[in-house]
Amino acid sequence: MTTQAGILSAALRARLSRALPQAAGSTVAPVPEVALARGRVHELCGLARCSLAVLLAGAMAGPVLWIAPGWRAERLHAAGMARFAAPERFVFADCGRVEDILWCAEEALRSGAAPLVVAELPVPPKLTPVRRLHLAAAAGGRGGLPLGLLLTPGSGGAPGVESRWHMAPETSSDTPAGRPVGRSAWTLQRLRARGAGPAAWRLHHGPAGLAAEPAASAGVAECGWGGANGQTRAAPSA
Numbered sequence: 038m039t040t041q042a043g044i045l046s047a048a049l050r051a052r053l054s055r056a057l058p059q060a061a062g063s064t065v066a067p068v069p070e071v072a073l074a075r076g077r078v079h080e081l082c083g084l085a086r087c088s089l090a091v092l093l094a095g096a097m098a099g100p101v102l103w104i105a106p107g108w109r110a111e112r113l114h115a116a117g118m119a120r121f122a123a124p125e126r127f128v129f130a131d132c133g134r135v136e137d138i139l140w141c142a143e144e145a146l147r148s149g150a151a152p153l154v155v156a157e158l159p160v161p162p163k164l165t166p167v168r169r170l171h172l173a174a175a176a177g178g179r180g181g182l183p184l185g186l187l188l189t190p191g192s193g194g195a196p197g198v199e200s201r202w203h204m205a206p207e208t209s210s211d212t213p214a215g216r217p218v219g220r221s222a223w224t225l226q227r228l229r230a231r232g233a234g235p236a237a238w239r240l241h242h243g244p245a246g247l248a249a250e251p252a253a254s255a256g257v258a259e260c261g262w263g264g265a266n267g268q269t270r271a272a273p274s275a
Contacts, residue, residue, distance in 0.1 A: 090155050099151065100127075156185070224237065
């Protein structure tokens with residue numbers, strides 16, 4: 038479902054409320070090593086930031102509101118994400134301005150209608166909007182506080198976020214000797230978090246599901262919104 042979002046309409050709220058039941062809990066953890074606090078806003082950056090958001094959605098129950106710039110043509114690929122999160126749980130909203138994306142995310146978090154709210158942004162937001170989003174997330178509990186995700190290009194940089202994570206597809210240089218490069222494998226770095234220092238993992242998805250193992254921290258390269266191949270918007274591949 039895609040809406041031109043200036044406001045959260047009554048119909049959108051109704052659809053979110055009819056979706057799968059929400060799961061309560063203080064954190065969302067696709068793997069034990071990676072846990073994001075509910076009721077707060079976190080920043081995801083890197084070429085595989087959309088993939089990380091989908092993996093987090095797969096670790097939760099209930100609807101997902103995904104807010105994106107309406108002027109971008111790229112969209113998540115349902116068949117690619119189905120292995121990690123059910124596409125029918127996602128409600129997509131297109132906004133015409135960055136300010137509308139932030140406003141829609143704030144209203145969605147405050148309403149508590151969706152346990153996960155994802156906002157794609159062409160640039161990191163300033164401190165005041167981030168603070169407003171935190172306040173909205175803390176007030177939005179309906180059987181569990183919602184989780185807010187800001188997807189930003191490059192190495193991120195939104196001030197005041199609870200944590201910042203960078204994820205990129207695994208390359209041959211990241212892979213230990215003798216292990217083939219997997220299509221569903223990524224390098225995940227925790228760049229900052231309250232109460233936790235930087236860390237890195239290799240995430241990979243196999244027959245047993247998602248798993249993580251420690252990896253050497255690497256420098257984070259700057260990258261733009263994405264090129265013609267659409268890597269920044271690609272959902273996890275099967």
